[in-house]
Amino acid sequence: MKKNGNMVVLVTGLLGAAKLALEAFGYSIITDDQINAIANGVAAVAAVVAAWMNNHRKDVE
Incomplete structure (x- = not known):
């Protein structure tokens, strides 16, 4: 699922950005x-x- 893979990257990226921004102001x-x-x-x-979702999709004929 490409959509779910993008969600993992988005969450990790946002957390990393927040960490860098907070550390720039001295907060850990x-x-x-x-x-x-x-x-x-x-x-x-x-x-x-x-x-x-892969196991429950309907077969299209």
Whole structure:
């Protein structure tokens, strides 16, 4: 599912951008481990949704 793959990249990119912006002002709120955990969670959900949608699509004749 390309749409779900793009969601993972979008979430990871937004978190990375927020981390860089906050660190520029001296705040260390978001850690690399948190970004990795969130990205892994989103990727897992996207994989489950993609597998479910792939198995439940209707055959077009």
